[in-house]
Amino acid sequence: MRIIRYHEYGAPDVLRVEEAEPPRPGPGQVVIDVAAVGTQFATTQQRRGIYPGGPSPLPGAPGGDVVGTVSSIGPGVDGVGIGDRVAALVLRGAYADQAAADARWLVPLPPDLPAAEATLLASPAQVALHTLRTVGRVAPGESVLVHAAAGAIGHLTVQLARAFGADPVIAAAGSAAKLELARQLGAHVAIDYGQPGWADQVREATGGRGVDVVLDSVGAEITRESIGLLAPLGRLVFYGSAAGGLQVPQFSGMDVIGLRYVAGFALSQLRLHRPDLVDAGARELLDHMLAGRLRPVVHSRLPLVEAAKSHELLESRAQTGKIVLIP
Numbered sequence: 604m605r606i607i608r609y610h611e612y613g614a615p616d617v618l619r620v621e622e623a624e625p626p627r628p629g630p631g632q633v634v635i636d637v638a639a640v641g642t643q644f645a646t647t648q649q650r651r652g653i654y655p656g657g658p659s660p661l662p663g664a665p666g667g668d669v670v671g672t673v674s675s676i677g678p679g680v681d682g683v684g685i686g687d688r689v690a691a692l693v694l695r696g697a698y699a700d701q702a703a704a705d706a707r708w709l710v711p712l713p714p715d716l717p718a719a720e721a722t723l724l725a726s727p728a729q730v731a732l733h734t735l736r737t738v739g740r741v742a743p744g745e746s747v748l749v750h751a752a753a754g755a756i757g758h759l760t761v762q763l764a765r766a767f768g769a770d771p772v773i774a775a776a777g778s779a780a781k782l783e784l785a786r787q788l789g790a791h792v793a794i795d796y797g798q799p800g801w802a803d804q805v806r807e808a809t810g811g812r813g814v815d816v817v818l819d820s821v822g823a824e825i826t827r828e829s830i831g832l833l834a835p836l837g838r839l840v841f842y843g844s845a846a847g848g849l850q851v852p853q854f855s856g857m858d859v860i861g862l863r864y865v866a867g868f869a870l871s872q873l874r875l876h877r878p879d880l881v882d883a884g885a886r887e888l889l890d891h892m893l894a895g896r897l898r899p900v901v902h903s904r905l906p907l908v909e910a911a912k913s914h915e916l917l918e919s920r921a922q923t924g925k926i927v928l929i930p
């Protein structure tokens with residue numbers, strides 16, 4: 604089978620198409636015949652060796668949000684059958700014809716949900732849901748600011764924030780096309796956070812009160828400014844560092860002492876400590892998608908062998924929604 608790997612850190616062209624033995628499912632695993640793989644921004648940082656979570660070992664094999672059918676089942680796996688159609692977050696070796704996945708976190712899929720769109724159920728929709736509700740504790744009528752609001756996770760967060768009754772939902776993103784998409788998906792206000800004065804526009808959109816919940820996957824200076832935008836008892840949920848890389852956002856205790864909360868989120872930790880919330884989230888998110896309350900946007904579908912191009916697009920910040928590779 605084909606798999607995309609890299610043997611050194613660097614630019615997208617370090618990604619190589621290689622032949623490998625198909626994976627065998629270990630205990631608690633299944634192997635999936637891959638129909639579509641949703642790419643993730645974090646894999647570009649791993650490929651460059653600047654992933655905030657620490658260096659990933661070489662050779663690298665990018666992870667991603669896989670959709671396909673189960674073709675073999677490892678020891679100790681119950682409740683999954685050969686031929687089942689599933690979505691799964693695969694942490695390593697996702698850009699391939701076949702991929703091994705942890706059976707615990709498979710999302711069963713109905714036959715009529717298109718594969719590319721369904722990739723968003725593997726992890727991005729879970730991140731959107733739990734940053735907003737489990738950690739962000741958003742309540743109806745509260746204001747929400749979503750950074751990278753047209754991204755794979757961000758465009759889902761905008762829609763869920765609306766579905767949960769947040770008002771206003773403020774989208775921040777880096778281009779006119781992205782702001783337009785965020786508005787179409789329900790944002791009340793859309794602001795270009797690459798422009799000077801963006802924070803003043805956010806404050807204005809809340810009538811000067813500040814924001815109740817900020818969803819921050821950008822880091823660096825954006826995080827620091829966003830803490831200053833929090834309303835009393837407001838919560839900033841930090842879950843990614845797209846701009847910061849390894850740089851930890853700097854802020855002082857005095858920035859948060861005025862009744863502000865800064866919290867972190869990692870899906871891996873939620874799986875470990877509150878699997879019940881992740882299971883319930885998977886069911887809820889599928890319902891939202893099937894009912895049309897959650898509309899997944901696919902920016903482009905590229906052949907698997909064009910993985911390097913998908914990373915170029917991710918790094919150039921060109922995408923709205925998800926870039927998907929098709930084996």
Ligand SMILES: NC(=O)c1ccc[n+]([C@@H]2O[C@H](COP(=O)([O-])OP(=O)(O)OC[C@H]3O[C@@H](n4cnc5c(N)ncnc54)[C@H](OP(=O)(O)O)[C@@H]3O)[C@@H](O)[C@H]2O)c1
Nearest residue numbers: 644645754755756776777820842843844845846869870920
């Ligand atoms: N904590 C978790 O459990 C978890 C799980 C998955 C992903 N994540 C994190 O969530 C974030 C979003 O992931 P995603 O896959 O949905 O990516 P994405 O939002 O589709 O892409 C990243 C976006 O970040 C924005 N950005 C801002 N500054 C940037 C910079 N200097 N360089 C590149 N991009 C910049 C860009 O949007 P604009 O052009 O609009 O600025 C870019 O499109 C990532 O940081 C990822 O690490 C966290």
